[in-house]
Amino acid sequence: MNSIPDLRVILIDDNDIDLLLHEKLISLQQLSRTVLSFSNANKALEFLSSNISLPHIPPTVILLDIQMPEMDGFEFLRSFDTYPQKIKSQCSIIMVSSSLDFGDISRTNANPLVVRLLKKPLQSKELKDVIESIFKDRD
Amino acid sequence: MKNNRIRILYIDDEVHNLNAFMASFRRNYEIYIANSAQEGKQVLKGIDVHIIIADQKMPNTTGVEFFNEIKNVLPDPIRILLTGYTDVEDIIDAINKGHIYSYIKKPWDEQELHRTINNAYEIHAARKQLKEKIIELEKTNDELNRFIYSTSHDLRSPLMSVLGIINLSRLDNSVTDPNGYMNMIEMCVTRLDGFIQKIIEYYRNSRLELEFERIDFNNLIRDCTDTFHHQNTSINFNVEVDQPVEFKGDTFRISVILNNLISNAVKYQKPEEEHPTVNLIVKVEPHKATIRIEDNGIGILSEHLNNIFKMFFRSKNNNKPGSGIGLYIVKEALTKIGGTITVDSRFGEGTQFEITIPNRNEFDS
Numbered sequence: 001m002n003s004i005p006d007l008r009v010i011l012i013d014d015n016d017i018d019l020l021l022h023e024k025l026i027s028l029q030q031l032s033r034t035v036l037s038f039s040n041a042n043k044a045l046e047f048l049s050s051n052i053s054l055p056h057i058p059p060t061v062i063l064l065d066i067q068m069p070e071m072d073g074f075e076f077l078r079s080f081d082t083y084p085q086k087i088k089s090q091c092s093i094i095m096v097s098s099s100l101d102f103g104d105i106s107r108t109n110a111n112p113l114v115v116r117l118l119k120k121p122l123q124s125k126e127l128k129d130v131i132e133s134i135f136k137d138r139d
Numbered sequence: 140m141k142n143n144r145i146r147i148l149y150i151d152d153e154v155h156n157l158n159a160f161m162a163s164f165r166r167n168y169e170i171y172i173a174n175s176a177q178e179g180k181q182v183l184k185g186i187d188v189h190i191i192i193a194d195q196k197m198p199n200t201t202g203v204e205f206f207n208e209i210k211n212v213l214p215d216p217i218r219i220l221l222t223g224y225t226d227v228e229d230i231i232d233a234i235n236k237g238h239i240y241s242y243i244k245k246p247w248d249e250q251e252l253h254r255t256i257n258n259a260y261e262i263h264a265a266r267k268q269l270k271e272k273i274i275e276l277e278k279t280n281d282e283l284n285r286f287i288y289s290t291s292h293d294l295r296s297p298l299m300s301v302l303g304i305i306n307l308s309r310l311d312n313s314v315t316d317p318n319g320y321m322n323m324i325e326m327c328v329t330r331l332d333g334f335i336q337k338i339i340e341y342y343r344n345s346r347l348e349l350e351f352e353r354i355d356f357n358n359l360i361r362d363c364t365d366t367f368h369h370q371n372t373s374i375n376f377n378v379e380v381d382q383p384v385e386f387k388g389d390t391f392r393i394s395v396i397l398n399n400l401i402s403n404a405v406k407y408q409k410p411e412e413e414h415p416t417v418n419l420i421v422k423v424e425p426h427k428a429t430i431r432i433e434d435n436g437i438g439i440l441s442e443h444l445n446n447i448f449k450m451f452f453r454s455k456n457n458n459k460p461g462s463g464i465g466l467y468i469v470k471e472a473l474t475k476i477g478g479t480i481t482v483d484s485r486f487g488e489g490t491q492f493e494i495t496i497p498n499r500n501e502f503d504s
Contacts, residue, residue, distance in 0.1 A: 015296065021303040028310050067292050098299040100291040100339055102347075120296070121303035124310060 004135055006058040008034035012044045012076065013065040013096070022063060022096075022122060029124050031131060032061070041071040045079055048087055057090040061131055063122075066097040066104055073097070077113050092134045094118055094127075144169040145260045146186065150179040150205065151194040151221070156245075160192075163249055168256065176200035176208075183209065188216050189263045190256060192243075195222035195229055203229065206237030215266070217259040221245055287342045294335050301328050334462045340395055341464065344472045351387045351499040356380045356421045356428070359390075363397050364419070367405045374405055375416045382423040387499040392472040397430070399465040400492050404434035406461070407490070412436070427498050433491040439484040447482065 009032045013019050019037045026035050038044035044062075051057050066073040073095060080088070095108045098120040108117045116130050148171045149160050157172045164170055171186055173179040175197065183191075191209075193202035200208075206218045220233045223245040233239045240262065241255050305325050308314040314321065357380045364376045401417065408415040418433040439447060446452045448470040451463040473480055477497045484490040 015300065017300045018303065021300065021307055024307055024311070028307075067296075098292065098296045100295070100336065101288055102343075120299035121306055123306070 004059055005033075007032045007131075007135075008036065008058050008060050010044060010047075010060060010062045011035065011037045012041050012062065012068075012073075013037075014039055014068040015065070018065070018120070025122060025124050025127065029128055031128060034058075041068055041073070041076040045071075045076065048080070048083065048091070051087055052084060057087060059135070060091045061134065062091055062093045063096050064093055066095060066099055066108070074107065074111075077111055081113060088113075094130060096120060096122060145190065145256065146188040147171065147190045147192060147256065148173065148179060148182055148186070148188045148216075149192045150174070150176060150197070150202070152197040153194070156194070164252075164256075167253070176202075176205040179205065180209070183213060183216075190219060190259050191216045192219045192221055194245075195220055195233070196224065203232045203237045203239075206233070206239060210238050215263070217263050219243060219255060219259060221247065283342070284346065287339060287346070290335060291339050295332060298328050298332050298335075334464075337462050337464045337468065341468050341471065344392060344395060344468060344475060347391065349389050349476065350391070352390050354386045354388050354390060354393065356382050356386065356423065356430075359394060359397065360419055360421065363394065363401050366398075367401055371405050371408070371415070373415055374408070375414060377416065377418045378421075379419070380421045380423075382421065384423055384425050384498075385500050386423045386428055388428070388496055389476050392476050393496060396469050396472050396478075396494065397432075399469045400432045400494075403465060404432055404436065404490070407436040408434070409437050409487075423498070425498060425500070428496045429493065430496070431491060431493045433489065435489040438486040438488050438490055439482075440486050441484070444482060444484060448480075 009026055011019050011022050013022070016039060019039060023035050023037060026032055036047070038047070041064075064073045064076060071079075077093070080091075080093075092115050093113050095114050095117045096119075097104065097108075097117065099105065105117065108114055115134055118126060118130065145167075146169045147164070149157065150173045151157050151160075152174055154174060157174060161170055161172060171182050171188065173182050176193070176199065179191075179193070182188075191206075193205055195202040197205075202220050202222070206220070210218070218237060218239040219241045220229075220237065220239045221243045222229060230242055233242060240259050243252060243255060302325065305321050305328075308316075308321060357378075360378055360380065364378065368374065368376070401419070404417045412435060414435070416435050418431070420431040420433075422429045443452075447466050450467040452467075453461055453463040470480065473494065473496075478495055480492060480494045482490065482492050
């Protein structure tokens with residue numbers, strides 16, 4: 001992914017092992033040099049809102065888990081939707097879940113903020129293809 | 140034990156009737172009295188009675204009129220009408236308008252009235268119990284729904300992590316595994332996940348509302364065969380779809396049925412078979428679709444044919460891993476959508492399933 005040198009990936013998942021797995025997957029595939037992990041969706045929101053003061057917000061891919069305690073993926077999306085366009089336009093959200101629940105799947109697909117829903121376990125090729133397609137569309 | 144006594148409201152405009160009633164029954168029941176419908180309503184505002192007995196002939200409001208007025212607001216108390224006149228019109232009105240439980244003639248026979256009161260109370264108690272059971276069932280239903288949801292997440296999520304770790308270990312070559320233990324772990328986890336998915340499928344089938352959509356069998360069958368082709372590339376699928384008319388049905392259940400039957404046809408092949416084949420023949424008619432799934436696999440022992448649709452039944456003539464739930468789900472799903480299934484099998488030669496599914500095209504539009 002040399003075409004987007006400043007791409008960063010934000011991982012939001014309450015499961016530490018999955019965070020580690022996804023970090024490793026991204027570094028092995030050299031998808032991005034910057035990976036930020038959050039085990040709590042609220043913390044990720046705080047971090048994102050602090051970005052507003054940056055002169056330039058780097059292109060960001062967010063891998064978002066659905067079921068999490070405190071704030072789940074859908075609640076994160078609802079809050080994130082109220083963020084300024086300056087931040088939102090730089091972020092692409094990929095939902096990642098092991099859910100087989102029809103409700104979850106259709107809610108995810110219906111959400112305009114979500115680019116894709118990927119099933120766990122995350123396949124490195126699948127992830128790479130989705131990220132590539134996101135930035136192909138941008139150009 | 141005051142709370143366990145039967146509470147009765149008796150309404151009559153004649154005071155000596157009220158007194159006589161009180162005298163005869165107050166030892167057995169908790170009695171409230173009123174000498175007009177108006178006063179009766181006042182009593183009912185404060186007291187939750189089990190049984191209401193009202194005299195028919197009262198000035199202003201008759202007993203039937205009174206029952207007719209309160210039955211929507213207070214449907215629970217059992218209503219008994221008391222009257223000195225055997226007027227057929229009154230009785231008809233009492234039943235049709237007042238929804239009364241019983242009709243007692245004045246002067247009352249004490250034994251008869253006791254019996255009537257006790258029977259009425261039994262009905263009241265039974266109805267109350269029924270209501271409680273309904274609430275309990277709704278709660279259980281709700282819990283079951285949450286159980287399915289947490290099964291689909293809490294049980295699967297660690298399994299998916301295990302699969303993720305195995306994938307990663309292959310990607311970065313960090314594990315020396317000359318005996319292939321990683322592959323074995325992966326197989327076991329995949330099997331366990333398959334079983335969890337079957338359980339979810341089963342519950343979803345039993346709980347989800349039916350939804351009729353247009354179905355193109357060519358697409359549906361292609362989706363199924365694509366999945367299984369990855370698992371066993373040597374298998375040859377012959378698909379024949381004859382769909383001259385539109386078909387409407389429940390997509391979720393029909394694909395569950397097809398997936399399970401095709402999965403079995405693929406799984407129970409003979410290891411030595413040179414041309415493992417699965418034939419899928421679909422014929423759609425205005426009223427139904429008939430689907431045949433034929434394989435040249437190991438077949439089913441004839442003494443087992445009667446049991447294959449039972450939950451957790453597994454035929455002993457094979458050593459393939461299976462949950463014993465697949466065909467049970469097929470049967471359950473077919474029952475839901477009003478379909479039928481027949482099976483024909485020769486041990487060592489192959490199995491044919493034939494299912495028919497009603498076409499909802501014209502009925503539900």
